[in-house]
Amino acid sequence: MRPREMPHPLCCIALDCPGLGARSRAPDDPPPDPGGAEGPSSTVAVAGVLCKWTNIGKGWRHRWFSLGNGVLSYSRIRRRDPPPVPEGDGVRLIGSATAMFAPVTAASSSRPVSGCGCRQPQKPVRVVHLKISSFRESKTDDRRFYIVSPTKTLHLRTYSSIDRVAWIQALILATKGISINRGVSFMQNDVLISTEKLRDRMQAEGLDDTVIKDCEQIMRLEFAEYHRQLKLRYEEHLTSIGTFHQQLEEVDVEDAATSEGQLQLPKYDYSSSGREKFNEYSTTESSDDVEKQELDELSDEEEVSFFDTNECFGDPIVTCAAEVTSSNVSNRISGFNTNHCDTKIVDVELQPDYPNMLLHIPRRKKLPEPIEKEKGVSLWSMIKDNVGKDLTRVCLPVYFNEPLSSLQKCFEDLEYSDLLDQAYEYGKKGNSLMRILNVAAFAVSGYSSCDGRPCKPFNPLLGETYEADYPEKGIRFFAEKVSHHPMLIACHCEGRGWKFWGDSNLKSKFWGQSIQVDPVGVLTLEFDDGEIFQWSKVTTTIYNLILGKVYCNHHGTMNIRGNQQYSCKLKFKEQSLLDRNPRQVQGLVEDAKGAKVATLVGKWDDSMSCSFGDEVLKSKSSFLTENSTLLWARNKPPPDPTRYNLTSFAIMLNEITSDLKGKLPPTDSRLRPDQRYLENGEYEKANSEKLRLERRQRMSRKLQENGWKPRWFRRDSEDGTFRYTGGYWEAREQMKWDDCLDIFGEMV
Numbered sequence: 001m002r003p004r005e006m007p008h009p010l011c012c013i014a015l016d017c018p019g020l021g022a023r024s025r026a027p028d029d030p031p032p033d034p035g036g037a038e039g040p041s042s043t044v045a046v047a048g049v050l051c052k053w054t055n056i057g058k059g060w061r062h063r064w065f066s067l068g069n070g071v072l073s074y075s076r077i078r079r080r081d082p083p084p085v086p087e088g089d090g091v092r093l094i095g096s097a098t099a100m101f102a103p104v105t106a107a108s109s110s111r112p113v114s115g116c117g118c119r120q121p122q123k124p125v126r127v128v129h130l131k132i133s134s135f136r137e138s139k140t141d142d143r144r145f146y147i148v149s150p151t152k153t154l155h156l157r158t159y160s161s162i163d164r165v166a167w168i169q170a171l172i173l174a175t176k177g178i179s180i181n182r183g184v185s186f187m188q189n190d191v192l193i194s195t196e197k198l199r200d201r202m203q204a205e206g207l208d209d210t211v212i213k214d215c216e217q218i219m220r221l222e223f224a225e226y227h228r229q230l231k232l233r234y235e236e237h238l239t240s241i242g243t244f245h246q247q248l249e250e251v252d253v254e255d256a257a258t259s260e261g262q263l264q265l266p267k268y269d270y271s272s273s274g275r276e277k278f279n280e281y282s283t284t285e286s287s288d289d290v291e292k293q294e295l296d297e298l299s300d301e302e303e304v305s306f307f308d309t310n311e312c313f314g315d316p317i318v319t320c321a322a323e324v325t326s327s328n329v330s331n332r333i334s335g336f337n338t339n340h341c342d343t344k345i346v347d348v349e350l351q352p353d354y355p356n357m358l359l360h361i362p363r364r365k366k367l368p369e370p371i372e373k374e375k376g377v378s379l380w381s382m383i384k385d386n387v388g389k390d391l392t393r394v395c396l397p398v399y400f401n402e403p404l405s406s407l408q409k410c411f412e413d414l415e416y417s418d419l420l421d422q423a424y425e426y427g428k429k430g431n432s433l434m435r436i437l438n439v440a441a442f443a444v445s446g447y448s449s450c451d452g453r454p455c456k457p458f459n460p461l462l463g464e465t466y467e468a469d470y471p472e473k474g475i476r477f478f479a480e481k482v483s484h485h486p487m488l489i490a491c492h493c494e495g496r497g498w499k500f501w502g503d504s505n506l507k508s509k510f511w512g513q514s515i516q517v518d519p520v521g522v523l524t525l526e527f528d529d530g531e532i533f534q535w536s537k538v539t540t541t542i543y544n545l546i547l548g549k550v551y552c553n554h555h556g557t558m559n560i561r562g563n564q565q566y567s568c569k570l571k572f573k574e575q576s577l578l579d580r581n582p583r584q585v586q587g588l589v590e591d592a593k594g595a596k597v598a599t600l601v602g603k604w605d606d607s608m609s610c611s612f613g614d615e616v617l618k619s620k621s622s623f624l625t626e627n628s629t630l631l632w633a634r635n636k637p638p639p640d641p642t643r644y645n646l647t648s649f650a651i652m653l654n655e656i657t658s659d660l661k662g663k664l665p666p667t668d669s670r671l672r673p674d675q676r677y678l679e680n681g682e683y684e685k686a687n688s689e690k691l692r693l694e695r696r697q698r699m700s701r702k703l704q705e706n707g708w709k710p711r712w713f714r715r716d717s718e719d720g721t722f723r724y725t726g727g728y729w730e731a732r733e734q735m736k737w738d739d740c741l742d743i744f745g746e747m748v
């Protein structure tokens with residue numbers, strides 16, 4: 001399927017939905033198990049007739065339901081056609097009424113039918129993916145129950161209360177089957193161990209048969225215990241990362257509690273408590289409320305969208321955004337934590353003597369107190385009605401934003417710019433190895449600010465700019481949104497002895513519950529002595545996007561290519577369920593001949609260390625040794641954490657400091673009204689301004705088509721990247737902004 005360009009409302013991301021319709025595999029889905037962990041025979045296969053509420057006009061109607069492979073499908077019943085029965089060795093038919101319709105001779109309650117082949121399902125067959133559904137019994141009618149999927153609630157009735165129990169059990173089993181079978185085949189109880197070799201050996205020793213049997217039994221018990229432990233770990237892990245089912249419950253509760261106008265900030269559960277259940281099944285108070293409220297709404301004609309979220313976001317896309325830089329100098333060294341007490345700190349005498357270091361601009365340490373009471377809204381409640389539709393048309397309210405634009409977020413990558421200052425100094429003193437190691441640590445450090453940030457940055461308007469002048473860090477950063485379709489941000493930063501620039505285009509794939517972002521574009525770092533390093537960012541996956549606590553992980557290989565002696569390969573580990581050491585980054589520095597000269601190890605949200613010489617050969621590169629050298633450690637979190645979980649550095653970025661007042665161009669992100677309102681906690685105003693600016697933004701494509709050109713960047717004719725054309729800081733000196741459009745003002 002060819003990617004379609006489309007802006008993504010969740011940020012400036014365009015979505016590339018791979019292979020939808022063909023039910024392509026999500027990245028967090030395990031690969032298909034050829035051995036059949038998900039094959040028909042490994043899942044519960046159940047079928048039968050149930051009454052389904054259609055609408056007031058038609059009331060309850062018989063439908064043929066079949067359950068297999070974690071999917072419940074149903075279709076109308078025509079007596080002349082036999083109903084579809086799931087494929088499998090043993091299909092269990094539930095319900096006395098089933099006998100009237102079933103293709104087999106007698107189908108008494110819960111009677112197994114063996115060897116049923118799968119007939120062509122009748123059309124239309126609707127499908128409910130149980131992994132994203134929950135089940136409830138009616139409290140007032142012992143034959144009724146509900147299947148609540150993200151798109152609809154199915155109201156069902158069995159012929160007897162016993163049948164209801166059978167159906168609910170089957171549904172729960174099917175759901176658990178999915179959770180446990182998916183990709184982790186060792187979780188199945190059919191794992192066998194053979195004691196044959198042990199027995200042969202003991203027999204060869206002439207041991208007594210009872211002793212042999214005892215030994216075999218001991219071995220089996222030990223293995224069972226091992227298996228149990230493994231399963232526990234796996235479940236713990238699932239528990240901690242949260243599952244759809246638990247989250248659905250949370251959302252249901254939230255939905256019930258959130259009536260219009262009573263909005264609250266998105267609630268992300270930061271604790272792992274209460275996540276023990278894999279699927280939810282309840283007889284809550286709300287069940288019958290749901291019933292009353294929804295019975296009237298449901299109509300068979302309407303029920304067109306029983307999709308898994310994976311399938312909902314139709315066409316693939318491409319989008320863009322950019323990334324880069326930032327600063328914050330001092331507590332790098334003081335901020336390392338006790339995990340690293342064995343490690344040495346790189347010598348820090350290398351502080352160059354810059355006059356600007358004495359310049360001190362007072363910067364804020366916290367965000368302003370919100371004017372209005374915090375508001376909140378569950379993302380799910382915003383988009384649930386749009387599942388199955390084009391999510392890109394859904395405009396999210398401001399509650400899901402943090403008060404920073406993507407341009408400002410780019411600057412966050414430069415929080416640890418002092419690593420580049422050190423790299424410069426090392427190189428100047430002839431230590432090229434320490435130079436590349438510091439560059440590598442810098443490339444990783446930029447990711448640390450993503451940790452625990454649940455909100456999306458504002459998508460800048462075409463022509464929006466952001467400047468950051470940090471004389472105390474010796475850096476000046478500037479960024480501009482240079483294209484809207486595709487979304488592109490270009491940036492340029494100058495520091496003590498180095499320049500850093502790049503543009504980036506985010507290619508995204510939406511998988512329903514997660515988004516995978518692949519930044520396309522090259523970042524370049526050039527030292528004043530001519531040494532150049534280039535790299536590209538790795539893939540970022542944002543999980544629990546729709547339900548639960550949003551978090552990201554970065555994975556893939558980053559190649560830092562140098563034009564001189566060394567180059568470095570950094571591997572950002574893929575997240576896996578049983579991983580005890582997530583977020584790990586491992587690296588290797590090679591010289592021009594390919595010899596390994598140093599290794600790096602650490603975590604993108606914490607610190608990076610390196611080892612040299614013998615240590616490189618000794619260590620398996622994933623462990624710190626006593627001779628490791630600490631290169632970078634993340635700064636401490638702010639004393640007053642913000643609602644958006646911003647770092648101390650990020651807190652400063654949207655401030656209009658005294659030296660900036662009246663000097664900024666009308667395009668600067670700090671002047672964007674909705675973002676300012678959000679920062680001040682004026683949510684209603686923020687929302688209406690956001691809507692106004694989004695309307696305005698829709699004209700950008702036209703603007704671009706009509707030959708709009710970025711003001712401060714031009715595409716390099718050689719490599720196609722956007723390069724700063726210069727002149728911004730000079731214009732700022734004179735406050736010469738005549739040719740800058742009033743992009744945040746009213747349209748004329």
Ligand SMILES: CC(C)CCC[C@@H](C)[C@H]1CC[C@H]2[C@@H]3CC=C4C[C@@H](O)CC[C@]4(C)[C@H]3CC[C@]12C
Nearest residue numbers: 011323400450453454455456457519537540545
């Ligand atoms: C509102 C809810 C639903 C979604 C919140 C999504 C947030 C967490 C997402 C939206 C856009 C994302 C950013 C998009 C692009 C990049 C560039 C990449 O190189 C590092 C990660 C980074 C910086 C992402 C971090 C996570 C991010 C900020």
